[in-house]
Amino acid sequence: MPPDVLEVGAPDSSGAGMHWRALEGLYASAPINGLFRSRLDIPGEGLSRITFDVEPDCFHAAGAAHGTIYFKMLDDAAFYAANTLVTDRFLLTTSFNLLLSKPIKGGTVVAEGRWVSGRRRVLVAEARLVDAEGDEVGRGTGTFMRSRIALSSLPGYSGSGGPG
Template identity: 40%
Template structure:
């Protein structure tokens, strides 16, 4: 795959409304079969017990695995078919980093895993999912520029 493809995916991801309007500290680095999604933890992500809500774990883990897969697919957007997460420990502050990795592919189906690390490098959650090719072309219309 090409560096140009990885940078276009990064720009597409970072320019999505959810990242510009809600998760505005998001970082993204994509390479061949791998992706890293970072986020600075702030109180707006907390549930009633003042720790990061599980939906944020899911978003970061899914996004990292998703882009690990889309890094090797240059023609279309991929879709999450299924994704399972496991929680290890709460997050209450700092920066977190989700690392995704493509682990298998067969035809138009892909499997990727990811782990979410806190600033101390401890795993706070992990997951694995199946992804499939969509019929939506990677194009400027969806921010792939």
């Protein structure tokens, strides 16, 4: 089971570490992520951390981040935490539940993802959002399943994932 606290350690040059770096590259290469100021870091198996800069171009009419931004941040963090355990296939989100607990008025937000259960066909992962003041502003839980898409077939995935 992964630890409760995300701690970034030394770079891992093992097969798992190569897979994690390749997932970071996959995130960076996704066209949708060109619209966001964000960065994925995978500190270990079953864990992810995405740092987002939330700016006014993400706001709804009342001056805070739109709910779609919460979903994007939470889904991505949970997805990548789960995909650290799957080295051969791209995962697909099949369901996602979220709780929005505080408006995000801008600034840096960190999405922390953590794998919860499952390793074969269906995986469950959760994520939480923490704002610049250290307050939790949202959380969510997702269910992810293996697709037929080989990670190695995706241009942004440049690592050797090793056996799945």
